[in-house]
Amino acid sequence: MLRMSSTSGLELSAAYHREVVAPLLERRLSGLPYAAARLGSGSDVLGFDDAQSRDHDWGLRLTLLVEDGAAQEVDALLERELPTQWRGHPVRFATTWEPVVRQRVEVVSAADFAASRVGIAPQRLDGAAPLDLVDWLQLTGQAALEVTAGPVFHDGTGAITAIRERLRTYPEDVRRYAIGADWTRIGQELADVGRAGLRGDEDGSAVIAARHVRTLLHLAHLLHRRWVPYGKWLARSAAALPDGDALRRSVLAVLRAQDWRTRQGALAALVEQIAALQGQVGLPTLDPATEPFFDRPHVGLRGLPELLVEEITDPAVRALRPGIGTAEQISDHVSVLVDPVLRRRLVGG
Structure with a gap:
């Protein structure tokens, strides 16, 4: 012992x-x-x-x-x-x-x-x-x-x-590509937090929101040029980022929300917070970053992914399909992420 x-x-x-x-x-x-x-x-x-x-x-x-x-x-x-x-x-x-x-x-x-x-x-x-x-x-x-x-x-x-x-951090164009991929993932399902709730599925709304929280924490690390640990330590690592206390409070507001309207509002506020951070670290952003989703009482994402793609100058990175991302953005399966051969297959290597 x-x-x-x-x-x-x-x-x-x-x-x-x-x-x-x-x-x-x-x-x-x-x-x-x-x-x-x-x-x-x-x-x-x-x-x-x-x-x-x-x-x-x-x-x-x-x-x-x-x-x-x-x-x-x-x-x-x-x-x-x-x-x-x-x-x-x-x-x-x-x-x-x-x-x-x-x-x-x-x-x-x-x-x-x-x-x-x-x-x-x-x-x-x-x-x-x-x-x-x-x-x-x-x-x-x-x-x-x-x-x-x-x-x-x-x-x-x-x-x-x-x-x-x-290995300190990504090359700048790879970083922009990865940040854009996180925003793409958020934009694809941001409105679903409200849609599931409107249909009476509060559990489904909460699950989708939690998925977005994880992506936004990943994104916060990229913006601060910090490597992202595996899931066990993701939130703790995010809390140690600059302004981590404010980030943690915003995350808890999403995760502790008891109804979809409160949850959707808290998630939109978190998205705006991360989009503002993007501007603070010298990358292009939008204010506001969110917008109404058609005529529905839901929240959508404005064109943040496209802003990042426009700033990429490396021809090899520009040739990548926008929004797909790195191996850890494509899959969260542990058996894949600990195997460099499988990781390379994910990204075309």
Whole structure:
């Protein structure tokens, strides 16, 4: 059993590197260039872990990045010489992806580590070749966060810092394309919140509204140039965005509405809030962003997707079918989104 304490996973990893792993490397492989970080999977990488997180895959984990084929030697050294326990935590334990009891410092090159997370060839990540459009379209926010979100405690090679900068955010035209795709999805079903309610289907109205809330939270991340985590942490991540408190209040107004007219009004206000944010970050927008839906008592979306498409200058991005989006916008199926081969098929790669 792991000892329960108030120490976060990131604090534990930092201390583990500083007090155990770094001194061992200095004694046995003095002068070895390496980087140490807490990257990869786990709620602690995003800083969202708590006591519940510790029932699996949590503990003395570290990412150690070494170059020039030194990974096997370093891994063997750690397996052989790390202690059995440290600060009451086991050094060696099984994980859900590898049910073998062994030390959990992942030793790999920076490019190979990043490639294993984002599904992009190592030679593109290390700068030997540029990232292409399909690389960006198949990339999910969660995959990018597993490389870019966690702290780097030491970088003696500079390789992981360069890769993190390369993956910091979408190229601007890809970002515009993705933002336009979110607006397209909203526009296609925005009026249905009211239509379902008018027909007496309050449950259906609420389900549709919740779907729009999720899309709008995704959109808020894109506008702020932030990667989007998977669904478990989407709302929490959105609350940490600039003006996240106001965004959260608007979201709750939609989700807590008890009738379709209140719900529709709250959702329209949320749409206007996100459209205003779009203008604040320097992108074209409309005020108001919503309009009556024909002669019905419902709300529709004005031409926001078209505004974004008009601003795209990259010929390859302009050639994409408008409104379809990236892999994570096309599908929310976990088995697809964790498989880079399937993600590439979604976006035509």
